[in-house]
Amino acid sequence: MKIDASNKYYKQLNKEIKHVQTRDITVKNVLGQRYIGTGVKDKKLTLYGTPGNGMGAYLDHTDIEVFGNVQDAVGDTMNEGDIIVHGKAGDTLGYAMRGGRIYVQGDAGYRVGIHMKAYKNKQPEIVIGGCVGSFLGEYQAGGTILVLGIGAQDTMPIGNYCGTGMHGGDMYIRSAFKPDFLPPQVSIELCDSKDMAKIQPMIDRFCTYFDVKEDILRDKPYYHIFPNADNPYKSLYTTY
Amino acid sequence: MGIEYLYPEFEVHRNFDRCIKCRVCERQCSEGVHFYDAEDDIMRADESKCVDCQRCVTMCPTRALKIVKTENTFRPNHNWHQDTIEEIYRQATSGGALLSSMGNPKDYPSYWDRILLNASQVTNPSIDPLREPMETKVFLGKKPHDLEFDSHGEVISKLPPQIELELPVMFSAMSFGALSENAHKSLARAATACGTCYNTGEGGLNKSLYPYGPNTIVQVASGRFGVHEDYLKAGCAIEIKMGQGAKPGIGGHLPGRKIGPKVAETRMIPEGSDAISPAPHHDIYSIEDLRQLVYSLKEATNYEKPVIVKIAAVHNVAAIASGIARSGADIIAIDGFRGGTGAAPTRIRDNVGIPIELALAAVDQRLRDEKIRNDISIVVGGSIRSSADVVKAIALGADACYIGTAALIALGCHLCRQCQRGLCNWGIATQREDLCRRLNPDIGTEHLINLLTAWNNEIKEMMGGMGINSIEALRGNRLMLRGVGMTEKELEILGIKHAGE
Numbered sequence: 001m002k003i004d005a006s007n008k009y010y011k012q013l014n015k016e017i018k019h020v021q022t023r024d025i026t027v028k029n030v031l032g033q034r035y036i037g038t039g040v041k042d043k044k045l046t047l048y049g050t051p052g053n054g055m056g057a058y059l060d061h062t063d064i065e066v067f068g069n070v071q072d073a074v075g076d077t078m079n080e081g082d083i084i085v086h087g088k089a090g091d092t093l094g095y096a097m098r099g100g101r102i103y104v105q106g107d108a109g110y111r112v113g114i115h116m117k118a119y120k121n122k123q124p125e126i127v128i129g130g131c132v133g134s135f136l137g138e139y140q141a142g143g144t145i146l147v148l149g150i151g152a153q154d155t156m157p158i159g160n161y162c163g164t165g166m167h168g169g170d171m172y173i174r175s176a177f178k179p180d181f182l183p184p185q186v187s188i189e190l191c192d193s194k195d196m197a198k199i200q201p202m203i204d205r206f207c208t209y210f211d212v213k214e215d216i217l218r219d220k221p222y223y224h225i226f227p228n229a230d231n232p233y234k235s236l237y238t239t240y
Numbered sequence: 241m242g243i244e245y246l247y248p249e250f251e252v253h254r255n256f257d258r259c260i261k262c263r264v265c266e267r268q269c270s271e272g273v274h275f276y277d278a279e280d281d282i283m284r285a286d287e288s289k290c291v292d293c294q295r296c297v298t299m300c301p302t303r304a305l306k307i308v309k310t311e312n313t314f315r316p317n318h319n320w321h322q323d324t325i326e327e328i329y330r331q332a333t334s335g336g337a338l339l340s341s342m343g344n345p346k347d348y349p350s351y352w353d354r355i356l357l358n359a360s361q362v363t364n365p366s367i368d369p370l371r372e373p374m375e376t377k378v379f380l381g382k383k384p385h386d387l388e389f390d391s392h393g394e395v396i397s398k399l400p401p402q403i404e405l406e407l408p409v410m411f412s413a414m415s416f417g418a419l420s421e422n423a424h425k426s427l428a429r430a431a432t433a434c435g436t437c438y439n440t441g442e443g444g445l446n447k448s449l450y451p452y453g454p455n456t457i458v459q460v461a462s463g464r465f466g467v468h469e470d471y472l473k474a475g476c477a478i479e480i481k482m483g484q485g486a487k488p489g490i491g492g493h494l495p496g497r498k499i500g501p502k503v504a505e506t507r508m509i510p511e512g513s514d515a516i517s518p519a520p521h522h523d524i525y526s527i528e529d530l531r532q533l534v535y536s537l538k539e540a541t542n543y544e545k546p547v548i549v550k551i552a553a554v555h556n557v558a559a560i561a562s563g564i565a566r567s568g569a570d571i572i573a574i575d576g577f578r579g580g581t582g583a584a585p586t587r588i589r590d591n592v593g594i595p596i597e598l599a600l601a602a603v604d605q606r607l608r609d610e611k612i613r614n615d616i617s618i619v620v621g622g623s624i625r626s627s628a629d630v631v632k633a634i635a636l637g638a639d640a641c642y643i644g645t646a647a648l649i650a651l652g653c654h655l656c657r658q659c660q661r662g663l664c665n666w667g668i669a670t671q672r673e674d675l676c677r678r679l680n681p682d683i684g685t686e687h688l689i690n691l692l693t694a695w696n697n698e699i700k701e702m703m704g705g706m707g708i709n710s711i712e713a714l715r716g717n718r719l720m721l722r723g724v725g726m727t728e729k730e731l732e733i734l735g736i737k738h739a740g741e
Contacts, residue, residue, distance in 0.1 A: 014539060034532070035539040039469065057536040060469045073523050073532060079468040092523040096464035098508055114522045115463060119508040139518055141509065167514055237585065238336030239660050240327075 003027045010034045094126045101125040105210045111135045118142025134159030141168040149174045171225040191222040244333040247312045250292045252285035258304035265296035270663040293656035295665035338586035341659035343578045351597035352629045358720045360707035369700035375710040376407045380617040381546040381570045401546045406435030407696040412621045412642035415441030417503045418582035420676040423668045426684030428452035434692045444506040463517035465507040479548040485579025485622040488552035488593045492517040527563040534568045546570035553599035558606035565616040576622025580645040583660035596622040601734045604637025627698035637716040650691040651684045
């Protein structure tokens, strides 16, 4: 099923998408329409153009592949499904996501993966091919964030204040430099073979989705950022 | 002993002529105050642990117990109260920020208590609710600016989604985790029986309570615990929690020890892990961002559910409310500075925010001035203590009220303000199995139904006295209110006259 999004307001477009019976839906000429994929179950959406904010909010068992850039609040509180972006992403990508996967070929903005969670067999993943802005993985409670930093030559692939308030999950950063200025709630180590084995399937998926040769991802070390067991996010209070 | 020694605040008075050493008090006290001294064959108490929850007093079969505030005092000082001095001792020895529970207990003015209601005399007959129909039903949601009818007189305008309430009182947001399962069950069942709503709070909704969905408001807070598509569709409305009266500008932290299997399942997080709600929603830094979240929720639920935005009553509340009305939200909930909590930093609870009476009057007036009052309903909470407070709130401009503390008191809460400890002897604010069993959900439901029924009858009586037979005719009817002992400025903000005028 093909839909032309030209000159369609988001409510109209989303209504059309919700009413399609077939699983595969291709939407052409997407230009800023919000909330695509929200409230849509068991579909596979292929979007051409630039979807607007809130794409895939509360996503549940729907896959979205975008040929273009995406904007802010993609995958907000998503529960299940794959989002693949052949382009860049804006801010608050994957806010509080609990399940599913988000793969972005290029860079992503600020506050990626804030308050990402995990629950039982739901182990969400965010993989960013390029660099990310500040506040990556703040309050992270579960799941895995991988930043590959493709394109970061002499720069740090992540911004400032990474992992403030982190109390679960893992972040992996491919970087020529060891990420510094980290908050006391997190620890950082160079990845060992066990860590690499854990993220290998994510690297494989990234290479497959975006047709990237894996050897270009082997030239720099990977760092593992995780909650600091000696200095956990603890209450600062005295009760009475 | 240095300054860390604080003389116990309460004394356990046991009448040994009455005490039969049945040890009920010992079994009932989760704080471990009472114990049996076998050597002397006598019941004893360690009052340093007593929180004055009144459980032992209530359960003692021979009325042998009472809890009395100690007479031991520091040298009286009107500037340095004993509490203030003791708080400094606590902080000097622990280094911790003070944490406490339930609403602000300080001696700030209550404007409800300075507002009086009108009644009809001679020229405008009062109405007896026993013989005349009285309407306390309200609809919450956007109201259309005009209506279109077909040739048969049937309305053809499509109404935005509404919450229909049999009385203008709902149970406010209290999460499963802060409250026990039986407390939640009681609220859900009573709301259903009375045709009103309870609110899940930010802890998700357990599947076992989905059948009460038509009377459930589901909440979305910064932590997004338990939020997924089915959850959003399970309730009759969705509430975005931006703030809470007890702790404006502060997030929440449910410690891992309170996250047992069922709470974990409901919040959809691992057992024993901390549940942290950041202070702001990190995707909302403006009214435009709020609008984005409001419409993402509407999109996820096919525009069938009203969206509530809940904020704490703070200094610029009127301007904020105007923004919220323009964000596309259907209902604004405002929580006053006396609102309750399961745990809040004491300094925040006791010093931040403004009285709900003033906030409500300011918001209602602002929305009227901007001609957008019909675009949004107003729900107020933050220490609504009686049906009289409800009537005054409606007359000041509210569409409905939220009650939290009053509902918990109906379930047995004695306001000992120790919710954060998780040892609630009344089975309300605890996850400990043996304590949870103390709250029978059948009895809890009955007490809540009784409370709402009584309040609804009282509301009708007060309305009848004013010669008003419909809650719609009371809303924003400030001529029904007079102030006593207020300044010009206070009267001006409340938009009411002084008694005698």
